[in-house]
Amino acid sequence: MRQIGHFIDGENVAGKSGRTADIFNPNTGQVQAQVALATPAEVDVAVDSAEDAQRIWMNTNPQKRARVMFEYKQLLHKHMDELAELLSAEHGKVVADSRGDVMRGIDVIEFACGIPHNQKGEHTYGAGPEIDVYSMRKPLGVVAGITPFNFPAMIPCWMFGMAIATGNACIIKPSEKDPSVPMRLAELFVEAGGPKGLLNVVNGDKEAVDALLQHPEVKAVSFVGSSDIAHYVFSEAAKYGKRAQCMGGAKNHGIIMPDANMDQAVKDILGAAYGSAGERCMALPVVVPVGEGTAERFLEKMLPAIEGLRVGTSNDPDADYGPVVTAAHKKRVESMIDTAIAEGAEVVVDGRDFTLQGYEDGFFIGPTLLDHVKPGMTTYHEEIFGPVLQIVRADTFEEAVRLPSDHQYGNGVAIFTQNGRAAREFADRVEVGMVGINVPIPVPVSYHSFGGWKRSAFGDINQYGMEGVRFYTKTKTVTQRWPEGETEDSAFIIPTF
Numbered sequence: 001m002r003q004i005g006h007f008i009d010g011e012n013v014a015g016k017s018g019r020t021a022d023i024f025n026p027n028t029g030q031v032q033a034q035v036a037l038a039t040p041a042e043v044d045v046a047v048d049s050a051e052d053a054q055r056i057w058m059n060t061n062p063q064k065r066a067r068v069m070f071e072y073k074q075l076l077h078k079h080m081d082e083l084a085e086l087l088s089a090e091h092g093k094v095v096a097d098s099r100g101d102v103m104r105g106i107d108v109i110e111f112a113c114g115i116p117h118n119q120k121g122e123h124t125y126g127a128g129p130e131i132d133v134y135s136m137r138k139p140l141g142v143v144a145g146i147t148p149f150n151f152p153a154m155i156p157c158w159m160f161g162m163a164i165a166t167g168n169a170c171i172i173k174p175s176e177k178d179p180s181v182p183m184r185l186a187e188l189f190v191e192a193g194g195p196k197g198l199l200n201v202v203n204g205d206k207e208a209v210d211a212l213l214q215h216p217e218v219k220a221v222s223f224v225g226s227s228d229i230a231h232y233v234f235s236e237a238a239k240y241g242k243r244a245q246c247m248g249g250a251k252n253h254g255i256i257m258p259d260a261n262m263d264q265a266v267k268d269i270l271g272a273a274y275g276s277a278g279e280r281c282m283a284l285p286v287v288v289p290v291g292e293g294t295a296e297r298f299l300e301k302m303l304p305a306i307e308g309l310r311v312g313t314s315n316d317p318d319a320d321y322g323p324v325v326t327a328a329h330k331k332r333v334e335s336m337i338d339t340a341i342a343e344g345a346e347v348v349v350d351g352r353d354f355t356l357q358g359y360e361d362g363f364f365i366g367p368t369l370l371d372h373v374k375p376g377m378t379t380y381h382e383e384i385f386g387p388v389l390q391i392v393r394a395d396t397f398e399e400a401v402r403l404p405s406d407h408q409y410g411n412g413v414a415i416f417t418q419n420g421r422a423a424r425e426f427a428d429r430v431e432v433g434m435v436g437i438n439v440p441i442p443v444p445v446s447y448h449s450f451g452g453w454k455r456s457a458f459g460d461i462n463q464y465g466m467e468g469v470r471f472y473t474k475t476k477t478v479t480q481r482w483p484e485g486e487t488e489d490s491a492f493i494i495p496t497f
Contacts, residue, residue, distance in 0.1 A: 001031070001032075001033060001034060002032065002033040002034070003020075003033070003034055003035075003036070004023070004033055004034065004035040004036065004179055004180060004183065004203065005036045005203070006036065006038060006042065006046070006200070006201060006202050006203055007183050007186040007187065007199075007200060007201040008042075008045055008046045008049055008197075008200050008201075008202070009045075009049040009196050009197045009200070010190045010196025010197060011196075012183070012187075014036065015035075015036020015037065015038065015042070015203070016036075016039065016041075016042060017036060017037055017038060017039045017042070019036070019037040020034040020035060020036055020037060021034065021035050021037060021176040021177075021205070022034055023035055023090055023176075023177065023178065023179070023180075024177075024325075024326055024327070024363075025089065025090075026090075026091070026092030026314065026322065026323035026324065026325055026326070026362060026363045027092065027313040027314055027315075027322065027323055027359055027362045028359060028361060028362055029327060029361035029362050029363060030361070032089070032090075033090075033180075035176050035179050035203045036203055036204075037176065037203065037204045037205050037207065037208065038202045038203060038204035038207070038208040038211070039207065039208075039211075040207065040208075040210075040211035042202065042204075042208075043171075043202055043204075043208055043211035043212060043215065044211075044215070046171050046200040046202045047142055047171065047215055047217050047218060049196075049197035049200060050142045050169035050170070050171055050197055050198065050200055051141070051142055051169070051217055052197055053169050053195045053196065053197035053198040054139070054141060054142055054167075054168060054169035054198065056195065057164075057167060057168075057169065057195055057198055058138075058139050058141075058167040058168075060167075062115050062116040062119055062167075063116050065115060065164075065165055065167065066112075066113050066114070066115050066116055066165070067193075068192055068193045068194050069109055069112045069113045069115070069161070069164075069165055070113050071192040071193055072109060072188065072189055072192035072193075072194065073106060073109045073110055073113060074192075075188045075191060075192050076102065076105070076106050076109065076185075076188065077106065079184075079188060080099060080102055080103070081099075082184075083098075083102045083153060083181055083184060083185075084098035084099040084101070084102055085098070085315070086180050086181055086184060087101060087102070087152055087153055087178070087180075087181045088314035088315060088322070089180075089314065089315075090152070090177070090178035090179075090180055090181070091149065091150070091152060091177075091178045091279075091314070091325055092277065092314050092322045092323040092324060092325055092363065093276045093277070093279070093314060093321070093322055094312070094314055094315075094316065094317075094319050094320070094321060094322050095314065095315060095317070096317070097275060097276050097321075098153075098314075101151050101152070101153045101154045102153040102154070104151075104154040104157075104443070104446075105153045105154040105155075105156070105157030105158070105161075105185075106157070107445065107446040108154075108157050108158050108161045108162065108446045108464045108468075109157055109161045110446065111161075111446040111447050111464065111465065112161045112162055112164075112165035113165075115165040115166060115469075118466065118469050119137050119165075119166055119167075119469060119473065120137075121134060121135035121136040121137055121475070122134065122135045123135075127479070128481075128495075129481075130481050130482065130483065131479060131480070131481045132479075132480050132481070133477065133478070133479050133480075134477070134478050134480075135475050135476065135477040135478070136475070136476050136478070137166070137469065137473035137474070137475060137476075138167075138473060138474050138475075138476055139166050139167030139168045139472065139473060140168055140219040140220050140243070140472060140473065140474060141168060141169070141217065141219045142168065142169045142170075142171065142217050142218050142219060143159075143163045143168050143169070143170050143171075143218065143219055143220040143221070143222070143472060144170070144171045144172075144173065144212045144218050144220070144221045144222070145159030145160060145163070145170060145171070145172045145173070145221075145222045145223075146172075146173045146209055146212070146221065146222070146223045146224075146225070146233065147159065147172060147173070147174050147175060147182065147224060148175055148224050148225045148281075149175035149177040149178050149279075149325050150276070150279045150280060150281070150325075150385075151224075151280075152174060152175065152178045152179070152180075152181040152182055153181050153182075153185065155224050156172050156174065156181075156182045156185060157185070158222075158450070158463050158464045158468070159172065159222045159463075160172055160185075160189075160199055161464075162464055162468035162469065162471070162472055163222075163472045164189075164194070164198060164199060166468075166469060166472040166473050167473075168472055169197065169198045169199070169200075170198070170199055170200075171200045171201075171202055171212065171218070172186070172199070172200070172201045172202070173201075173202050173203070173204060173208055173209060173212060174201065174203065176203060176204065176205060177325050177326060178325070179201070179203050182201050183201050185199075186199050186200070186201045209233070210236070213233065213236040213237055213240060213242070214236075214240055216240075218242065219242060219243065220237075220242055220243035220244065220471065220472065221233060221237045221242055221243075221244045221245075221246075222244075222245050222246075222463070222471070223244070223245070223246040223247065224246075224247040224281070224463075225247075225248070226248060226249050226383075227248030227249040227383075227409070227455045227456065228248075229248075230246035230247060230248035230249075230457075230458050231246070231248070231455075231458055233246050233458075234246040234458035234459060243471065244458070244459050245451075245457075245458075245459040245461050245462070245463065245471055246457070246458040246459055247281070247450075247451065247452065247456065247457050247463065248409075248452075248455055248456050248457060248458065249281065249383040249409055249411075249455065249456060250281045250282065250283075250383060250409045250411030250412060250452065250456050251285065251286060251380070251381075251382075251383055251404075251407050251408075251409045251411075252282060252283065252284050252285065252286065252404075252409075252411055252412040252413055252414070253284075253286045253287075253288050253392075253403060253404040253407075253413050253414070254268075254269050254272070254284045254286065254287045254288065254413075254414045254415075254416065254440060255288045255290065255394075255400045255404075255413070255414065255415040255416065255417075255426070256287060256288065256289045256290065256294055256298055256416045257290050257294070257397070257400075257415065257416060257417035257418075257419065257422060258290060258291050258293065258294045259417055259418045259419055260294075260416035260417050260418065261416070261418065261438075262297050262298065262301055263301065264416075264438070265298070265416040266298065266301045266302050266305050267305070268414075268416070268438075268439075268440035269284055269287055269302070269389070269440060270302070270305050270306070270309070271440065272284035272414075272440035272441050273285055273287075273387070273388075273389040274306075274309060274320065274321055274367050274387045274389070275320070275321055276321060277321045277322060277323065277324045277365065277386060277387045278333075278384065278385060278386045278387040278388060279324060279325065279385055279386070280441070281411060281456075282411065282412050282434075282441050282442070282443050283385075283441075284389075284412075284414060284440050284441065285383075285384060285388060285389060285390060286373075286380070286389075286390050286391075286392055287389060287390070287391050287392070288391075288392050288393070288394050288400050288403055288404075289391065289393060289394070290394050290395075290396065290397060290399075290400050291394075291395065292393065295391065295393050298391075299348070299371070299391075302369065303348070303349070303369075306349050306367050306369060309321075309367050311354065311356065311364055311366060311367070312356065313356070313359060313362070321387065322364075323362045323363040323364045323365075324363045324364075324365060324386060324387075325363065326363060327363055329363070329385070329386070330363040330364075330365055330386075332386075333365055333384060333385070333386030333387075333388065334352050334365065336378070336379050336382070336384045336386070336388070337350070337351075337352055337368055337370070337379075337388060338352075339377075339378050339379055340370050340373065340377060340378070340379040340390070343377045343378060343379070344372070344374070344377070345370040345371070345372060345373045345377065345379070345390070346370065346371040346372045347368070347369075347370060348369040348370065348371050348391075349366075349367060349368055349369040350366075350368060351365050351366025351367050351368040351387060351388075352365070352366070352368070353366070354366030365386055365387055366387070367387050367389075368386075368387060368388040368389070369388075369389050369391070370388065370389070370390045370391065371390075371391045372391070372393065373390040373391060373392050374392070375392065375403065375406075380392065381407075381408065383409070397422065397426075400415075400426075401426060401429055401430055404430055404431070404432050405429070405430055405431035405432070406431075407454075408454060408455045409452070409454060409455055409456045410431055410432045410433055410452050410453030410454035410455075410456050410457075411432070411433060411434065411452035411453075411456035411457075412432060412433070412434040412435070412436065412441070412442050412443075412452065413430055413432040413434070413435055413436070413442075414435070414436035414437070414438075414439060414440050414441075414442060415427075415435075415436070415437055415438075416438055417437075417438070423437045423438075431453060431454070432452070432453060433451050433452035433453040433456065433457065434450070434451075434452065444465070446464055446465060447465055447466075448465050449462035449463060449464055449465035449466065449467035449468065450462055450463040450464060450465075451463060451467070
């Protein structure tokens with residue numbers, strides 16, 4: 001059986017702990033590999049390697065750093081199909097979706113290529129008599145990224161792309177459910193000319209996470225995962241004096257106004273709710289039709305669209321989505337559907353009994369649609385993270401604004417309307433970090449930034465874009481003068497210019 005260790009100092013190394021986790025093939029339910037779970041001592045080795053590489057890299061001029069990132073970007077394009085197929089084999093999302101995962105990671109690497117410009121400081125000539133003031137953005141040192149299973153290419157690139165371009169070294173701790181793509185990303189970075197040790201991958205569980213959080217030479221931690229773990233990582237990082245950005249869960253709403261183009265809204269919501277089997281933090285699992293007439297028109301068009309969905313294996317080019325990642329996750333999603341029914345939701349389409357012929361042991365769940373879901377229900381409050389769409393009916397625009405604004409999560413929201421004034425007011429008032437207007441999955445492009453509000457994000461700085469530059473650097477400000485001859489007597493008051 002294939003054994004996956006760690007990637008440290010430019011090489012694949014075997015794990016030494018004796019502890020492993022199984023990696024499943026979601027299509028068949030069978031174990032396909034085992035991944036080593038690191039000890040704190042193995043984390044120490046990775047940090048030592050990263051420190052050595054970073055001391056040299058931080059003094060490498062930004063254009064040379066950019067050239068490595070340019071070469072890396074080209075290699076990722078060249079290996080796109082390989083990475084996508086590897087990703088699908090462990091995660092379960094269809095290959096076309098995996099290509100999108102890789103491509104959104106490449107987008108951030110592309111933005112990182114502009115680091116000579118984006119890392120520039122500020123300068124004021126003549127701030128006072130013969131006094132100039134300038135600032136510089138310095139790297140932090142060794143940083144860590146803890147990434148989730150649902151985007152094993154994109155999210156590591158969000159983290160190490162920005163961290164390395166700004167002069168840091170990075171250690172990635174990927175999900176133990178699908179670690180092969182992060183390992184391959186690290187190999188390709190070395191092939192692109194990246195110094196050995198600058199990007200290390202340490203596989204593991206909570207023991208490895210805690211070792212990174214407690215290590216004195218790890219200066220910052222970036223995290224994406226569930227809100228409870230995001231809060232834990234943020235709190236522990238603060239306790240040990242580290243900078244942290246921790247992205248958590250989501251419950252994104254799609255508001256359908258009475259004037260919406262319903263055919264387009266249904267098409268958009270279908271993909272946003274069921275794509276990648278709903279395993280996206282920016283999925284759209286709650287639809288809010290405004291008015292009973294809007295709700296009935298939505299149902300009339302959504303039901304045949306759901307019936308037309310094709311659930312298949314991750315390598316089926318005709319499948320709309322594949323299996324969920326593990327048997328445990330499949331069981332949890334089905335349990336959440338049970339809970340919704342017990343609490344009074346109406347099952348319009350039930351995917352719990354879905355099986356795929358020839359793949360009866362795979363982790364498949366059919367598309368599910370629940371109606372008359374209420375804000376007090378468990379499945380409305382909590383993230384399901386599966387192919388389940390819930391309808392929460394609203395009577396008015398005010399109620400539609402209030403629903404996502406009052407929710408514990410504030411990651412993303414979308415509104416479908418042809419009324420520009422309503423869209424503008426909604427975008428201004430809704431208490432959510434990312435807003436889509438007739439865009440169902442409003443993940444910002446790489447030169448903006450990603451980040452939610454409330455329990456969807458802990459920390460003040462978002463992922464990638466200029467926010468990423470700020471997160472992975474610290475500002476040093478210099479006030480200088482070059483006086484000629486003797487200076488005035490020493491001043492015992494604060495200087496003013």
